Amino acid sequence: MLYPWQEPVWQNWQQLLRQGRLHHAILLVAPGGSGREALAKQLAKTVLCQQSETEPCGLCHGCQLFAAGTHPDFHAVAPVQAGKQIGVDAIRQCNRWATETSQLAGQRVIMIDPADHMGESAANALLKTLEEPPSGCQFILLAHSLDRLLPTITSRCNQWRLPTPDESQTQRWVEQQLMQSVKREAIRLNSGSPLATVAFIEQGQDIRYGKLLAAFSEFAKPPHLGLYEVAGLCTAEGSISLKWLSYFLVDCIKLQQGAGSHLIHCESVGLVQAVAGQLSPAVLLRQVHQVNALQRQLETHPGLNEELLIVNWLTGFMPA
Structure with missing residues (x-):
């Protein structure tokens, strides 16, 4: 499921997919609570779909495997523990996945989240693969900001920034989800993030x-x-x-x-x-x-x- 504020980025990606011009390494910069993982997985599911180039059909074998969380050509990398770094061994495994043959005779997708939690050794290990990308492998990197990413990594990715909706839009969306009025300061306390505001109130x-x-x-x-x-x-x-x-x-x-x-x-x-x-x-x-x-x-x-x-x-x- 995509959120309303993600539609402009998604439509741009669809156009690139339609034209066969999607970069092999997408870097999506977005704050926590923006639903960035949902957008990244929508892209991954589309790339792996066996029927459609611009939208996951939801019916093919690839889509069904993805929905079940068992797609053999989708690999997600994250820290072993929240807040910790992604180690060099995890990235070396990424590099091995990148060069393997697709098990479903299609694309492979590797998602790294959050990419700005890679240690320097891990980032350097990824660099060569991004410089010389194997055929049929799509990288999707998610990050909170560019500050902690090596410039050599960002320069080899196609960068996209997910805009935060304005305060009025966020308030309307949060109120629709919760079916209650919401204070502006609750939104501001959560840096304008719609999903973080919902969690703040629900919890x-x-x-x-x-x-x-x-x-x-x-x-x-x-x-x-x-x-x-x-x-x-x-x-x-x-x-x-x-x-x-x-x-x-x-x-x-x-x-x-x-x-x-x-x-x-x-x-x-x-x-x-x-x-x-x-x-x-x-x-x-x-x-x-x-x-x-x-x-x-x-x-x-x-x-x-x-x-x-x-x-x-x-x-x-x-x-x-």
């Missing part, structure tokens, strides 16, 4: 975030009561809660600097105003830098005492 994160925001705004007032309540809410939610508080504190800084029309918390302006009025610009700036560093630390080293570190950060809002 009840919007409710827990509201509780965290209320508890933090009370803690920000002298005499700064409720420190352990805020720390407990953060610990229960995980490091994403620190990202939420970072967004909130940045909004406080924006309000102090007169940029109140660009807030993420457009429906919680009262809470932003209350906290911005209690904390100095110096404290806010320092705490934003520290909470961003803390979030990275907890994501990189998951065995740390999370609650203790969060309590230590929260004490930075209290007078010495």
Whole structure:
């Protein structure tokens, strides 16, 4: 299933397929929560379809095998563990698949997701195959951004960027999926991503975030009561809660600097105003830098005492 915001890219790919001009290595750059895997698999299924050049027929043997997840000529490569790198051994296996004969006498497709999580050795191992592509092998690389990809990889791929729908379009789509009204700030908290916003609400994160925001705004007032309540809410939610508080504190800084029309918390302006009025610009700036560093630390080293570190950060809002 394709999503509405993917149609322009898909139509371009269909035209290239129709003309026999689809590049052997497609690089799709898209944020998480954009449904990029669905678009990539639509392309893979089309390339492997035995009846149609521009749209999977859904009826042929290839389409049926793909739907069952057992197509012998489709290979998906991902990190062994979420957030980890794709190792060089996995890419060497890709190179072997690329040179093998198709088991269904058609094309082979290799999808790497996320390609920007390849280590340098893995990327270099892939490079030669992209430079001298075997006949009948289609590579599809997915990435969050180009920042972590070697220029030598990106230069050998045909790059496509999946546009994020505008806020109004996202709000309409999310509301249609959930059959309820959705706050703009829920969309902004999820960087405008439709699928991430749906998950945010379906998993009840919007409710827990509201509780965290209320508890933090009370803690920000002298005499700064409720420190352990805020720390407990953060610990229960995980490091994403620190990202939420970072967004909130940045909004406080924006309000102090007169940029109140660009807030993420457009429906919680009262809470932003209350906290911005209690904390100095110096404290806010320092705490934003520290909470961003803390979030990275907890994501990189998951065995740390999370609650203790969060309590230590929260004490930075209290007078010495």
